[in-house]
Amino acid sequence: MFFQIIGTFTITDYLLIIFLTFLSYLFSFYYNYFTRPNPLPGPIPLPFELEIFIYGSNFKHIATTLYQKYGDICEIRFGGHRRIILSKTEYFENLLSTSSKSSSLFGKHEHTQGMDELGIFGRGIFFNSNYDTWKINRYLFSQAISTLGFNNEAIKRTNESFDELVEYWNLLSNSRLSSNDSNSNSSNNDWFEIDFLPWIKKFTSDIISVLTTGEKAYSMASYYNTCNSIDYIENSCRDDPTLNNSDKFIQGIISLIKGMIIFQIFNPFLRHHLPLIKDKANNVLENRDFIFKTLDDIIKKRKMELTNNPQKLKSKHDLLTYLLTTNHEDKIPINDEVIRSILLDAFLAGFDTTSNLLCYIIYYICHNPNVKQKMFDEIDSVFPSDISHVTADILAKLKYCEAIIKETSRMMPVTAVSKRVAATECEVAGYIWPAKTVFHLNYASIHMNEKHWENPNDYDPDRFYLKNDFNEFENDFDVENKKSIHNMDKYSLVIFGGGIRICPGKKFAMINMLSFMALMFRKYDIELVDMQAPLNTCTTFITMCLDLKIKIKPRKS
Numbered sequence: 055m056f057f058q059i060i061g062t063f064t065i066t067d068y069l070l071i072i073f074l075t076f077l078s079y080l081f082s083f084y085y086n087y088f089t090r091p092n093p094l095p096g097p098i099p100l101p102f103e104l105e106i107f108i109y110g111s112n113f114k115h116i117a118t119t120l121y122q123k124y125g126d127i128c129e130i131r132f133g134g135h136r137r138i139i140l141s142k143t144e145y146f147e148n149l150l151s152t153s154s155k156s157s158s159l160f161g162k163h164e165h166t167q168g169m170d171e172l173g174i175f176g177r178g179i180f181f182n183s184n185y186d187t188w189k190i191n192r193y194l195f196s197q198a199i200s201t202l203g204f205n206n207e208a209i210k211r212t213n214e215s216f217d218e219l220v221e222y223w224n225l226l227s228n229s230r231l232s233s234n235d236s237n238s239n240s241s242n243n244d245w246f247e248i249d250f251l252p253w254i255k256k257f258t259s260d261i262i263s264v265l266t267t268g269e270k271a272y273s274m275a276s277y278y279n280t281c282n283s284i285d286y287i288e289n290s291c292r293d294d295p296t297l298n299n300s301d302k303f304i305q306g307i308i309s310l311i312k313g314m315i316i317f318q319i320f321n322p323f324l325r326h327h328l329p330l331i332k333d334k335a336n337n338v339l340e341n342r343d344f345i346f347k348t349l350d351d352i353i354k355k356r357k358m359e360l361t362n363n364p365q366k367l368k369s370k371h372d373l374l375t376y377l378l379t380t381n382h383e384d385k386i387p388i389n390d391e392v393i394r395s396i397l398l399d400a401f402l403a404g405f406d407t408t409s410n411l412l413c414y415i416i417y418y419i420c421h422n423p424n425v426k427q428k429m430f431d432e433i434d435s436v437f438p439s440d441i442s443h444v445t446a447d448i449l450a451k452l453k454y455c456e457a458i459i460k461e462t463s464r465m466m467p468v469t470a471v472s473k474r475v476a477a478t479e480c481e482v483a484g485y486i487w488p489a490k491t492v493f494h495l496n497y498a499s500i501h502m503n504e505k506h507w508e509n510p511n512d513y514d515p516d517r518f519y520l521k522n523d524f525n526e527f528e529n530d531f532d533v534e535n536k537k538s539i540h541n542m543d544k545y546s547l548v549i550f551g552g553g554i555r556i557c558p559g560k561k562f563a564m565i566n567m568l569s570f571m572a573l574m575f576r577k578y579d580i581e582l583v584d585m586q587a588p589l590n591t592c593t594t595f596i597t598m599c600l601d602l603k604i605k606i607k608p609r610k611s
């Protein structure tokens with residue numbers, strides 16, 4: 055009967071049905087919009103999640119533009135979700151709360167089909183919104199990376215990696231000089247030109263890799279080989295099949311960070327059927343499988359070592375060894391999949407954040423020669439050239455370098471906008487919101503707000519310069535101390551997030567960045583190749599530097 059009726063339809067009938075379906079979709083879409091709770095200023099939404107084609111995916115740009123146009127609290131529909139953009143510190147109170155499970159604002163990511171497809175969300179720490187599993191994973195992770203052994207290892211590995219980096223730069227500089235190529239990038243006066251971004255990414259990924267898995271990644275060696283085919287670095291360890299893929303693995307992590315956004319902002323239909331998007335989404339999935347397999351192989355290999363030679367592992371201070379031995383001794387029920395997700399988090403959250411911030415530091419100090427000189431003076435006074443390697447005691451004295459890290463993070467936060475998703479009805483900014491509302495905390499605009507910062511466009515690390523022995527990054531952000539130092543409200547500078555989901559890697563990140571600054575700027579003077587070029591960045595989950603050409607020259611000792 056049904057098919058008989060269908061059979062009588064003409065093409066006009068079909069077109070009419072399509073038109074009416076479209077009309078009813080539009081009607082319900084805009085009905086929901088105009089009857090939404092707590093209507094806020096913001097652009098009128100577009101049907102079929104078309105906003106991505108208008109606003110792009112740079113969420114820092116979206117949030118700052120909306121703040122400028124619509125004020126401290128406004129909204130946008132994006133990626134199929136209503137998003138509330140908050141650009142006033144008072145509104146952060148409930149969102150960055152330290153109260154735990156009861157908080158309906160514990161989750162950081164909207165649950166979508168894309169999240170499930172990617173198989174990363176809901177696991178590990180960063181992408182996990184399940185309080186019970188998150189708590190165990192975060193506890194294990196924080197325990198492992200806060201041990202003295204891990205911190206000392208972090209300093210030792212940074213020293214070693216820097217020595218290696220200097221070796222490659224010397225080799226490259228010498229080979230360019232000897233080739234005497236008139237078209238060579240190296241200029242006279244001992245200045246040597248490099249693309250800093252890939253080098254610092256390889257540098258930090260080598261450190262993260264060895265501290266996370268206990269395995270060397272040889273990313274710098276690989277990159278050196280792509281820069282110079284003459285003096286190819288032979289490395290016997292690279293015969294190991296696990297390590298042969300190591301640089302590919304690091305590249306894979308970078309692509310995964312970039313590719314995840316596709317699963318967040320494109321709806322399943324576009325991801326599965328629109329050719330260009332479909333290809334990109336498939337590449338992300340293929341890459342994810344490769345990353346999972348590599349990590350699984352490393353876990354298997356370490357487990358074998360643990361069985362065959364448990365004594366040898368006593369000297370290891372990496373995250374994986376800690377997780378496996380904790381599993382053995384404390385009987386905490388974590389399986390290999392959980393271990394893999396924690397390791398993956400260390401890679402995802404660990405190396406791109408520090409490497410990008412180091413790029414921004416270089417950009418800003420090169421534009422502010424007085425800051426650069428003051429930094430040189432501090433480094434020279436606490437880390438003289440007769441001391442070969444940086445130590446924890448030296449790092450604790452680098453107060454001006456610490457101020458540079460803060461001021462750079464204020465001007466160019468790596469996490470420009472963070473997110474919370476309501477699990478149940480909740481109160482934020484004086485309104486009651488339904489479950490699933492997505493809130494964006496617009497740190498980038500707050501960091502540049504005249505209400506909190508005098509001359510916010512001026513790069514001035516002195517605003518954070520502590521001349522006493524107090525090391526702010528040693529402790530969790532302490533409201534009282536922070537107020538006494540900056541005399542500002544506690545959310546006016548948010549570098550590592552806040553509340554129970556504050557970055558657990560912040561101490562390690564500080565060790566890593568301060569060590570690099572001390573080693574690099576004790577040895578090299580530095581300039582930008584093009585002082586007129588603006589800082590080229592793009593924001594997805596974090597704000598990434600897209601390129602940074604610099605010139606370096608050994609400093610006179």
Ligand code: HEM
Nearest residue numbers: 179180403404407408411468469550551552555557559563
């Ligand atoms: C400059 C360096 C870094 C910056 C600016 C940074 C910043 C942040 C921020 C803003 C958050 C989110 C907090 C929130 O949503 O409230 C976060 C979370 C996190 N970070 Fe970092 N981070 C850095 C380095 C690191 C390093 C080196 C590691 C580990 C090796 C790390 C591991 C994590 C993890 C696991 C989380 C998730 C915490 C959770 O959801 O409970 N981060 N980080």
